[in-house]
Amino acid sequence: MTYLPNILFAIIFVTAIVFFSKNVMRLRRNIKLGKDVDVSDNKSQRWKNMAKIALGQTKMVVRPIAGLLHIIVYVGFVIINIEVLEIVIDGVFGTHRIGLNVLGASVYGFLIGAFEILAVLVLVSVIVFWIRRNIIKLKRFLSNEMTGWPKSDGNIILYFEVVLMCLFLIMNAADSSFQGLDTGNLISQHIVPWFNSMSPESLHFVERTAWWLHIVGILIFLNYLYYSKHLHILLAFPNTYYGKLVPKGQFKNSDAVTREVKLMMDPEADPFAAPAEDAPEAEKFGASDVADLSWVQLLNAYTCTECGRCTSECPANQTGKKLSPRKIMMDTRDRLEEVSKVIDANNGSFVDDGKQLLGDYISHEELWACTSCNACVEACPVSIDPLSIIMDMRQYLVMEQSAAPSDLNNMMGNIENNGAPWPFNQMDRLNWAQEQ
């Protein structure tokens, strides 16, 4: 019976890891539904970007208050999670604070002391975050797309963090042997008086309860990630690695179109030739659903943590248009999740469910409101590119459906006919030189 807690711990831990791994595999599968794209170039620049933007948080601090608070939570969480290693070893082997034996009291005390300070800082930051969302009601947390689940999700994450930090401090405070060392209990020693009236047995019970809830809470949180915008804590790293390296103004030239254009310009090509038997099926231009996007764009969608910096910088959104770059990313992710469920329900293959990203999630009106100004791309702290999705969907609208606004059709007609977006004769292009 003495091994019961160890076995129970091992079962919970393994279950959590297995469940998490399954979701990671699903995530991988879903992202790979996107078209292949070559991002194997410039590895050193990519590593640098990841180090700077994800690890170094350089774009977070563009907004100093949110940026600083975020760094505290981020650093706090990463460092405090070193403690998880000890908890897991203790849990599996039935030891108690194994780190103390390994590292010695002074080093161990220093570490735990640092964790405790960070825990308080994280607690304070998270409370400020909650106030920003729920009391100050910052505009970017209140847009149309931020109702229902996205709103709850944002708060649930904060509650998780508050509870985990409190449990960590209570666990230390209720540990009489740890308090007895009188090292590393910088914060928890102030909680100890709360438990003064307790018997040693009750105190031990509090300590064990906090310990178990803390680790189970962490494991639940780990598995919550897949269902939450909070996935960014993992995906920000690959996402910044695969982020765009060329100038922001450079939009991809479609290879499929280049092939068509080359064929048209080739005097040798026979315009009446029947396609070869083995010719690949004509490629669809642009994107109307998630599978038409690249896997990097789908990774972008899962990485988005709905902070709304893109939307708050968007000129169309600022002037009351429907377009919100954040919604573009959330819609892409939500549709991808829907597709994922269809695949799961049909033994691993996608069956047309009569829906698509364009129209069912993202409207034409949103797409046509974009000025392609790159403010959203610049604003994103984790190198997401909503603009590329908007442009791919415009391509589908124009090249597959001829569904551009009529003004734009006129403009394009002018370019085709006379080489300018306005109906002026190309032969008049130099007239200005003669005008005084």
Place this chain on the structure above:
Amino acid sequence: MSDTLKVPTMAELFAAGQQPEVLFWVGCAGSFDDRAKKITKAFVKILNKANVSFAVLGTEESCTGDPAKRSGNEFLFQMQAVTNIEVMNAYEVKKVVTACPHCFNTLKNEYPGLGGNYEVVHHTQFLKQLLEEGRISMEGGQYKGKRITFHDPCYLGRANNVYEAPRELIKKLDAELVEMKNCKKKGLCCGAGGAQMFKEPENGSKDVNIERTEQALETQPEIIAAGCPFCNTMMTDGVKNKEKESSIAVMDIAELIATAEDL
């Protein structure tokens, strides 16, 4: 206004067996839009004054395809691109300067992949270089102490990270450069990009150019400087909307320099 402009074409120079230092890509707005034509002429005056050996394509120039690409018509864009590239490659063009950030971005970034490799610079970068090489001088007298705010064109700034060239030129005019609350990387669009210039805006609470003009007016400028013919139009409309056209001028950097030099 001074003498007639000297505007050689590539065809003329080619026939004479000459190769200019740089091709001036005028762009559709610069060729046809009445307001933008003034910018084109101001820039040519500076080129003439500095004895820059340049040429234009004239009637052989055609839209770069930028508005087509941003509208989603990749096919039309690439047709325009390969046609223009054929013309430029035939003339063995090495360096291109343009006063339009949209042409600049497309020529610089999107043409190489289709076979058009040129050194492409925006006219503010080119003017800055002329100044540094001592080929033009700037007497700032006329603009001394004037409050000038610079509106960053998206396709020059964020799209290509050119923020300083236009600002350095304004400072060289001895003007007081005042920044809007949203400038450089955070610059707000004028509302014309992404082919919005050619369509009605979607329903909203305000037009983008009005929002941007309000930001510009907050700096209490005497001049709103721009580096893009489309931004120029949008800001001019915004200033008119605010009934400030008698006190605030919207001018291109090239026009500022040309008038400072009294060309």
